[in-house]
Amino acid sequence: MSATTARPAPYHARLTFAHIVQAEWLKLFALHATRWILIGAVIINLAVSLLVFITTRNSQGDGIGADIIAPTEPATLAALATQGCVQLGQVVLAVLAVLCITHEYATGTIHSTFVTVPRRSAVLAAKAIVLIVCGFVVMAVSEALACLAGFFILDGTAVSTDLFTTESIRLLGGGIVVVLAVMLLALAFGAITRSTAVGVGVITLITFLPPALISLFAAEGASAEGPSPLVRALCYTPGGAGGAVLLQENMTDVLSPAGGILVLLGWVVVFGALAFIVTRLRRL
Amino acid sequence: MIEVRGLTRKVGSRAVLDDVSFTAPAGRITGVLGSPGAGKSALVHLAVGLDRPDSGQVLLNGLPFEQHRTPARVAGAMLSTSTAYPYNTARRHLQTIATNLGLPRERVDEVAHDLGLHVTIENRVNQLSFGHRRRLALASALLADPDALILDDPTRGLETPDRLAVEQILRSFAEQGGSVLMTSRSRTEIGLADHILVLDNARIRPSWPSTKKAPGQATSAEVTADSATRNRRAARPSSATITSSSSPRPRDHRSPLPAAAPLRTASVTASRSPRPTSVSYSAPLKPAASPGSTDAPAFDPSPLEQLILTPSAATNASQHSNSDIEHRGGAWSRRARVTGPSLPLESFDNSSLPDPLREKVAA
Numbered sequence: 001m002s003a004t005t006a007r008p009a010p011y012h013a014r015l016t017f018a019h020i021v022q023a024e025w026l027k028l029f030a031l032h033a034t035r036w037i038l039i040g041a042v043i044i045n046l047a048v049s050l051l052v053f054i055t056t057r058n059s060q061g062d063g064i065g066a067d068i069i070a071p072t073e074p075a076t077l078a079a080l081a082t083q084g085c086v087q088l089g090q091v092v093l094a095v096l097a098v099l100c101i102t103h104e105y106a107t108g109t110i111h112s113t114f115v116t117v118p119r120r121s122a123v124l125a126a127k128a129i130v131l132i133v134c135g136f137v138v139m140a141v142s143e144a145l146a147c148l149a150g151f152f153i154l155d156g157t158a159v160s161t162d163l164f165t166t167e168s169i170r171l172l173g174g175g176i177v178v179v180l181a182v183m184l185l186a187l188a189f190g191a192i193t194r195s196t197a198v199g200v201g202v203i204t205l206i207t208f209l210p211p212a213l214i215s216l217f218a219a220e221g222a223s224a225e226g227p228s229p230l231v232r233a234l235c236y237t238p239g240g241a242g243g244a245v246l247l248q249e250n251m252t253d254v255l256s257p258a259g260g261i262l263v264l265l266g267w268v269v270v271f272g273a274l275a276f277i278v279t280r281l282r283r284l
Numbered sequence: 285m286i287e288v289r290g291l292t293r294k295v296g297s298r299a300v301l302d303d304v305s306f307t308a309p310a311g312r313i314t315g316v317l318g319s320p321g322a323g324k325s326a327l328v329h330l331a332v333g334l335d336r337p338d339s340g341q342v343l344l345n346g347l348p349f350e351q352h353r354t355p356a357r358v359a360g361a362m363l364s365t366s367t368a369y370p371y372n373t374a375r376r377h378l379q380t381i382a383t384n385l386g387l388p389r390e391r392v393d394e395v396a397h398d399l400g401l402h403v404t405i406e407n408r409v410n411q412l413s414f415g416h417r418r419r420l421a422l423a424s425a426l427l428a429d430p431d432a433l434i435l436d437d438p439t440r441g442l443e444t445p446d447r448l449a450v451e452q453i454l455r456s457f458a459e460q461g462g463s464v465l466m467t468s469r470s471r472t473e474i475g476l477a478d479h480i481l482v483l484d485n486a487r488i489r490p491s492w493p494s495t496k497k498a499p500g501q502a503t504s505a506e507v508t509a510d511s512a513t514r515n516r517r518a519a520r521p522s523s524a525t526i527t528s529s530s531s532p533r534p535r536d537h538r539s540p541l542p543a544a545a546p547l548r549t550a551s552v553t554a555s556r557s558p559r560p561t562s563v564s565y566s567a568p569l570k571p572a573a574s575p576g577s578t579d580a581p582a583f584d585p586s587p588l589e590q591l592i593l594t595p596s597a598a599t600n601a602s603q604h605s606n607s608d609i610e611h612r613g614g615a616w617s618r619r620a621r622v623t624g625p626s627l628p629l630e631s632f633d634n635s636s637l638p639d640p641l642r643e644k645v646a647a
Contacts, residue, residue, distance in 0.1 A: 013385035013428035015354040023384040030372050030380070103369075111334060112367035112377075112424060116384045118333045118350035284334040 017126065020117055024126040027109075028134070033099055038138055041092040045142035046149070049084025053153040056080055060157045077154060077161040078168035081146040082175035082246055089142060090182045090242070091204055097131050097186035098199035105194040111284060120279045124191060128184055128272075135183045139176040147172075171246065174257060178242040181264040182207050185238060188268070188275035210239030211248065227253055238267050285310050286331065286359070286432055286465050290340035293326050300326040302486040303340070308432070308479075313454055313464040315477025322483045324467035325364055328436040331465070332361040344432055356385055360425025364436040366417060367424070370410035374401060374420050377409060378427065385428050395423045400449060415446030422450060432463040439473045451476045 028034055056075065101124075104110040117123050151161055162168065182203065190199040214234045218227060227235075234240045235254035244252055244260030255263060286308040293301045301323045308314035318324045329335040331342040333350040341348055344358045352358045368377040378392045396405045399419045404412055412420065418438065425433055433454065439447045454476060458464050467483075468474040482489040 011387055011391045011429065013354050013357050013387055015356070015385060019384050019386045023380050026376070026380045026383055027369075030369055030376055032371060107369050108365050108367050109369050111363055111365070112381065114334060115332050115361045115363075115367075116356055116381050118355050281336075283336055284329065 015117065017122055020122050020126040021129055023116075024123070024130045027104075027113075028100055028127075028130050031099065031103060034096060034134075037092060037096040037099075038134060041089050041096075041138045042142050042145070044092055045085040045089040045139075046145050048088050049081055049142075049146035050149055050153070052080050052084040053150050056159060057153055057157055060159070075159055076165075076168055076171070077147060077150045077159055078163055078165075078171040079247060080154075080159065081143055081150055082171045083248070085139060085142045085146055086175045086178055086242070086246060089139065090179045091208055093135050093138060093179055094182050094186035094203045094207065095200050096134070097183040098190035098196055098203065100127055100131060101187060101190040102194055102196040102199055106196070114284065121276050124187075124276060124279055128187055131183050131187060132180055135180045136176060139179050143172050143175065170257070174245040174261070177261060178245050178264065181261075181268050182238060182242065184268045185271055188271040191275035191279050192271070206237050207239045207242065210234045210237040211243045214240060214243070236263055238264055241267075285345065286314075286434070286463055287343040287346075288327070288331070288340070289343065291327070291330060291337050291342060292339045293323075293330060293335065293337050299486045301330070301337075304483070304486075304488055305340075306481055306488060308463050308465040310431070310463045311458055311461050312478040313458045313466060313476060315474040315480045316465070316467040316483050317469070317471065317474045317480055318467065318483035319469055322469075323486045324469070324483060325436050327483070328361065328363065328434055328465075328467060331434050332359065354385065354428070356381075356428035357430055359432040359434050360428065360430040362418075362421045362425045362433070362435040362438055364440065366409070366421070368409040368417070368420060371408055373406055373408055374412060374416075375405045377420065378405075378423055381424050381427055387427060391427060395426055399423045399426070399453065413446075415442050415449075418442060418446065418450065422453060426453075426457075430462070432465065433457060435464070435466040437468055437473075438466055439468065439476075440470070447473070 104113060113123055114120055147163060150159075154161060163172070185206075186199065186203040189202050190196070193199050193202070214231050217231050217234075226232075232254050235244065241255060241260040241263035244255035245257045245264070247257065288304055288306050288308075291301050291304040292299065304323075304327065306314070316324055316327060326335065330337050331344070331349060333348070333355070344352070344355075347358075349355050349359060368374075372380075374396070375392060378396065379389065382389070382392050393402070393405075396402045399422060401416060401419055401423055404416050409417065409420065422435075422438065425435070435454070438454070439450050442450065454464050454466065458478070464477075466474075466477065474480055
């Protein structure tokens with residue numbers, strides 16, 4: 001220890017929401033996993049997009065596998081890029097969103113956080129803002145790179161590469177909205193459960209599984225009146241609603257893209273409110 | 285000032301705290317002594333809003349902690365468990381808290397320097413020694429220069445040098461007018477406090493634990509030692525002047541450490557009701573001579589002075605440097621600022637002291 005001499009007080013501590021957001025940014029990037037997850041998300045999004053582009057090109061041309069891949073309807077570059085960037089990317093980013101809060105409970109730093117900022121709802125809101133910024137940047141970069149690659153790969157096919165149509169912009173924007181909504185939902189589950197394993201498990205289950213189940217049951221239960229009740233119900237899960245936003249087959253029969261976004265936002269509002277209440281009332 | 289009013293917290297049907305009331309005044313260290321499970325940590329968690337009471341409240345400067353605009357300025361908290369992300373560096377941990385409070389990087393450096401963390405501040409938290417982790421927790425509490433400190437077992441498990449350092453910081457903080465509420469499970473460690481409350485089975489116990497109470501005789505829950513008495517242990521080794529200070533001084537700077545710790549007289553007072561008994565010792569202390577000084581002042585210590593300051597036998601303090609801390613005969617002594625002959629521990633007759641004080645002195 002060292003001696004200090006008397007001096008006037010030059011510092012004045014002041015708690016503001018902007019400061020809380022800044023601190024949450026620091027905390028998020030103090031996590032080892034954050035950088036890897038963000039970089040990994042871009043790489044995975046790009047890899048899946050490339051796979052989608054190559055498959056599409058082969059199905060429409062005479063490339064390898066063209067004989068075993070059924071020709072699909074002419075798609076747009078925006079639709080393919082969004083599909084490639086959202087499918088796995090949303091799960092990877094959801095893991096980051098869950099970790100963002102559960103690691104604080106796991107390591108005890110939540111005590112330090114809530115002692116410094118007793119307004120717990122402000123902490124949760126700050127975390128949400130930080131995640132939205134990270135998710136937006138990752139998705140924007142992923143979609144930009146995917147579209148760039150798509151120009152070259154899909155050149156000469158029937159796929160429309162015009163990115164400046166209303167439909168293309170809506171699809172690309174919709175993809176980002178879907179991922180951000182899933183991240184916020186993951187944050188809410190993390191805050192409610194306080195467990196990384198449970199949070200990641202639940203968010204994977206409700207985003208990844210429904211589209212697969214819808215594809216599985218759509219053909220079996222379809223009737224003249226439309227999709228079966230099970231498929232209809234699955235379309236109202238986050239995964240199903242996200243699929244509707246991205247114009248995936250079977251899901252648009254139940255929900256319009258706008259309806260899909262509303263359903264997703266409904267999930268976010270309900271579980272976000274629950275997370276706020278639980279976090280505020282929780283005794284540590 | 286920290287006011288605890290009728291605080292009750294139950295877990296299921298078991299009361300963790302049961303109608304606990306007391307006040308931790310400014311300028312003093314209030315200690316809450318209790319065995320594990322007595323409710324000490326619950327008290328701290330309730331005080332800083334981490335938990336909600338079933339009834340009662342804890343007021344800090346007249347308001348509950350969470351209702352202050354910037355609560356960290358009102359009270360800094362040090363919990364018994366680690367609250368730092370283990371893979372963060374100490375600097376980054378402090379910087380995160382400072383960012384929350386809008387404090388600049390310089391404040392982090394300043395507090396780290398004051399608490400002796402500047403050498404290890406770039407190390408990861410999981411690479412720090414236990415003592416430095418506790419210092420880091422204390423640094424977090426002090427960052428916003430709060431009016432009060434609420435500390436859960438701040439010296440538990442610390443090596444003696446670290447413990448002395450933490451005690452010194454707390455003493456200095458109180459001397460600058462800050463209010464300190466600390467808990468401990470150890471009588472030795474709680475000895476730092478000016479005012480000791482015993483928490484037992486969720487309630488403030490009506491007597492010092494080992495006091496043998498005569499049938500029908502009520503005893504006070506408090507053991508009070510004049511804060512000046514403790515200064516000798518808490519004072520900075522480098523200080524050359526010891527002045528009297530029994531009342532809180534206005535805090536005049538942002539450092540947790542003062543330039544010099546004051547003390548001119550020392551006294552220990554214990555009281556027991558309904559028949560108050562008071563024992564008081566005073567010892568005039570004179571400035572210590574710097575090493576090599578030819579006009580070393582004479583010192584005529586009282587028996588209590590000798591006991592507290594130089595418990596080891598056959599030591600001529602005037603021959604040692606001001607910053608010496610040594611371990612002899614099973615006890616630590618800081619030979620700082622006080623010069624003159626010392627007496628062996630055995631020579632001190634404490635039979636005239638009341639039970640609570642005797643135990644405290646023995647500890």
